[in-house]
Amino acid sequence: MRLKRLELFGFKSFADRTVIDFGQTTLTGIVGPNGCGKSNVVDAVRWVLGETRPTSMRGSGMTDVIFKGSASRPGMGTAEVTMILDNDAGVLEERGPEIAISRRLYASGEGEYLIDGQRVRLKDVKDLLFDTGLGSRGYSVLEQGRIDAVLSANPAQRRAIFEEAAGISRYRQRRHETELRLKRCEQDVERLDDLMGELRSRVRSLKIQATKAEKYVTAKAEWTEGRTRLLSHRLLAAEGTLEVLKPAIADLEGGVATLRERRSECEAGIEGREAERSGVVAELGTVSAEVAQISGDLRALEERKSQLAMRIASWTASTDEETERAAALGQQFEERQEELARITNEVDALRERTRVAAERASSLTSQGRELGKTYRQLRAEVEGQNERVLDSLHQRTASENKSVHLREAIPPMTERLARVTERFESSEGQVGEVSARLEAAHGALESAASVREGADVALERVRGDLGAGREQLEASRAQ
Numbered sequence: 001m002r003l004k005r006l007e008l009f010g011f012k013s014f015a016d017r018t019v020i021d022f023g024q025t026t027l028t029g030i031v032g033p034n035g036c037g038k039s040n041v042v043d044a045v046r047w048v049l050g051e052t053r054p055t056s057m058r059g060s061g062m063t064d065v066i067f068k069g070s071a072s073r074p075g076m077g078t079a080e081v082t083m084i085l086d087n088d089a090g091v092l093e094e095r096g097p098e099i100a101i102s103r104r105l106y107a108s109g110e111g112e113y114l115i116d117g118q119r120v121r122l123k124d125v126k127d128l129l130f131d132t133g134l135g136s137r138g139y140s141v142l143e144q145g146r147i148d149a150v151l152s153a154n155p156a157q158r159r160a161i162f163e164e165a166a167g168i169s170r171y172r173q174r175r176h177e178t179e180l181r182l183k184r185c186e187q188d189v190e191r192l193d194d195l196m197g198e199l200r201s202r203v204r205s206l207k208i209q210a211t212k213a214e215k216y217v218t219a220k221a222e223w224t225e226g227r228t229r230l231l232s233h234r235l236l237a238a239e240g241t242l243e244v245l246k247p248a249i250a251d252l253e254g255g256v257a258t259l260r261e262r263r264s265e266c267e268a269g270i271e272g273r274e275a276e277r278s279g280v281v282a283e284l285g286t287v288s289a290e291v292a293q294i295s296g297d298l299r300a301l302e303e304r305k306s307q308l309a310m311r312i313a314s315w316t317a318s319t320d321e322e323t324e325r326a327a328a329l330g331q332q333f334e335e336r337q338e339e340l341a342r343i344t345n346e347v348d349a350l351r352e353r354t355r356v357a358a359e360r361a362s363s364l365t366s367q368g369r370e371l372g373k374t375y376r377q378l379r380a381e382v383e384g385q386n387e388r389v390l391d392s393l394h395q396r397t398a399s400e401n402k403s404v405h406l407r408e409a410i411p412p413m414t415e416r417l418a419r420v421t422e423r424f425e426s427s428e429g430q431v432g433e434v435s436a437r438l439e440a441a442h443g444a445l446e447s448a449a450s451v452r453e454g455a456d457v458a459l460e461r462v463r464g465d466l467g468a469g470r471e472q473l474e475a476s477r478a479q
């Protein structure tokens with residue numbers, strides 16, 4: 001089997017669809033500077049063969065294999081690699097001359113495998129390539145650094161590589177699978193043995209049950225037979241009895257028919273009675289309502305009666321009271337009559353007295369008039385007296401003022417007298433003059449004092465007159 005062609009699209013650095021055609025040549029070399037993408041071709045081969053480890057793709061996640069863009073163009077949403085194998089030699093008998101294995105991965109993380117354009121599982125891809133030396137971890141892909149790993153591998157690992165190359169792995173795998181199936185079969189057999197044991201014990205118990213059931217069936221048949229015999233015997237006897245009873249039954253049936261007729265008659269009668277009864281019931285209802293009404297009225301009347309009785313009792317009591325009061329009033333009336341007669345006498349006497357009083361009143365009125373005149377005269381006199389008193393008071397005040405002035409003038413006069421006395425010796429004439437003036441001053445003082453005394457006496461007299469006039473006036477008013 002040969003690798004014929006490799007098509008890359010959106011895988012790692014291969015943004016454009018790239019086809020690497022290995023043609024019929026035995027050897028193909030890819031040459032380029034560091035980082036140009038040589039190892040990406042090997043990664044693409046291992047990826048399309050089902051590599052699942054992102055680290056072996058030199059990334060942190062599997063979607064890292066999708067072209068993530070460069071300075072000149074944006075990233076892509078899908079990575080796709082297709083490997084075309086030449087099957088001309090018919091290594092894979094069931095396939096055609098060319099086998100196309102494809103793998104796609106979307107940015108969402110979902111992916112798919114295709115064989116000749118048909119969607120398949122990864123397992124189908126692995127099964128197809130089993131023992132062809134192809135595989136993501138097969139000896140057919142020895143990338144950078146792996147040759148060293150193969151050379152330094154331990155004998156067991158190296159043997160695995162050789163076995164795969166020799167095509168033994170397939171049989172080894174099949175043997176392993178057969179062994180697994182055999183083991184499962186042995187387990188099934190063991191389970192079947194267990195089941196058989198269980199079934200055997202159940203068969204034993206079922207056999208016992210079957211024996212019992214057989215016995216039961218036999219007994220039941222015997223019982224059924226005996227019972228049938230008994231019942232047919234009874235039936236015969238009953239048939240005999242029936243024959244004997246038939247005439248009586250016929251009679252009874254006749255009686256039943258008669259009774260039925262009577263019953264229907266009775267039912268008709270009952271219906272009539274029912275109608276009557278319902279009428280009576282309705283009437284009873286009305287009567288009951290009326291009775292209730294009348295009872296209510298009766299109760300109200302009873303109540304009213306008792307109220308009236310109470311009122312009559314109270315009225316009787318008050319009538320007695322009123323009678324008593326009437327008697328008392330009669331007595332009082334008589335007393336009042338007597339009193340009236342007495343009062344009438346008194347009134348007559350009073351009338352007489354009134355007449356006398358009226359006469360007296362008229363005389364008093366004329367007296368009053370006289371007294372009023374006298375009063376007015378007295379009043380005029382009093383007013384004159386008052387004026388005079390006022391004049392006297394004025395005079396007294398003036399005299400007092402004068403006396404004060406004179407008293408105030410005494411000390412300077414005395415001083416002057418002293419001075420004059422001093423000057424007496426020197427001025428004889430002046431002494432006489434001063435003495436005369438002093439005497440005159442004393443005389444004025446004395447006359448002022450006598451005027452004041454006279455005024456006081458007059459004032460007292462006027463006051464006495466005024467009091468007497470007032471008393472006289474009051475007395476005349478009281479009369």
Ligand code: ATP
Nearest residue numbers: 012013034035036037038039040064065066067068
């Ligand atoms: P060396 O000679 O050093 O081994 P190389 O030729 O094997 O180099 P690769 O390792 O195959 O080169 O390629 C590395 C290049 O691939 C880097 O330039 C890297 O930028 C580019 N590359 C890897 N993954 C992606 C990706 N997802 N999208 C775009 N470019 C990628």
Ligand code: MG
Nearest residue numbers: 038039040144
């Ligand atoms: Mg490299």
